[in-house]
Amino acid sequence: MEQTAEKERLVGLLEPVVRDHQAELVDLELMGPKNNQTLRLLVHKDPGVGVDLCVAISREVADLLDIEDPIPGRYRLEVTSPGLDRPLESDRDFARVGSRSLKVLLSSGHTFYGELETWDRETITLNGEDGARSIERKAIAKVTIEAKL
Numbered sequence: 001m002e003q004t005a006e007k008e009r010l011v012g013l014l015e016p017v018v019r020d021h022q023a024e025l026v027d028l029e030l031m032g033p034k035n036n037q038t039l040r041l042l043v044h045k046d047p048g049v050g051v052d053l054c055v056a057i058s059r060e061v062a063d064l065l066d067i068e069d070p071i072p073g074r075y076r077l078e079v080t081s082p083g084l085d086r087p088l089e090s091d092r093d094f095a096r097v098g099s100r101s102l103k104v105l106l107s108s109g110h111t112f113y114g115e116l117e118t119w120d121r122e123t124i125t126l127n128g129e130d131g132a133r134s135i136e137r138k139a140i141a142k143v144t145i146e147a148k149l
Helices: 003-020 051-068 091-097
Strands: 024-031 036-044 074-080 101-106 111-119 123-128 131-136 140-145
Touching: 003 024, 003 036, 003 051, 024 091, 036 051, 051 074, 091 111, 101 123, 111 131
Parallel strands: 036 074
Antiparallel strands: 024 036, 101 111, 101 140, 111 123, 123 131
């Protein structure tokens, strides 16, 4: 089975479980050798994802996977938050971060920092120390949330 179709099938199966916990399934990763894969669910919930939430989702997902048996062979299940270092790529990612501070690395090597003001299919706008700056999304190599200490 093609990896994309398998991922879509797993998302369709598991996303309702995550939503039942008032959380969002950000991504699903299935990786490793076929006889010992790792299924990682990346979940988000405001104000944050705690251990108790991960455990609760993991238990329900494990039970559902035991019943449905969509993954042949052995696998390991992980439920975690996306973390600050996960690159932002989709409109859903940008919507989730709100107006948090971002670090934007361009393909040219330049780096910009600022709070996310707006975004669309073509550009993102950051409000930084130098004021507002629009950046074409096609020029972006990587965007991550910038942790404030």
